[in-house]
Amino acid sequence: MIKWIKNLKSKQNSFSEKKETRLEQMKKNPYKRVDSENMTDIEKMDQGFNGKTFTINGIEIDF
Numbered sequence: 001m002i003k004w005i006k007n008l009k010s011k012q013n014s015f016s017e018k019k020e021t022r023l024e025q026m027k028k029n030p031y032k033r034v035d036s037e038n039m040t041d042i043e044k045m046d047q048g049f050n051g052k053t054f055t056i057n058g059i060e061i062d063f
Contacts, residue, residue, distance in 0.1 A: 022034050027056065
């Protein structure tokens with residue numbers, strides 16, 4: 001019974017932790033690359049502009 005309650009509480013906590021979408025991350029800081037945490041500097045330079053743009057308040061942003 002106690003294990004069941006602990007599992008129920010842990011499931012509720014996992015639902016509250018919502019993963020942000022790429023657009024939400026981009027809106028927080030439009031000048032930072034969304035997936036930059038997982039890339040080295042060389043990978044960032046090699047990938048460069050990928051052709052996907054989004055305009056917010058007249059500022060074109062690639063993501």
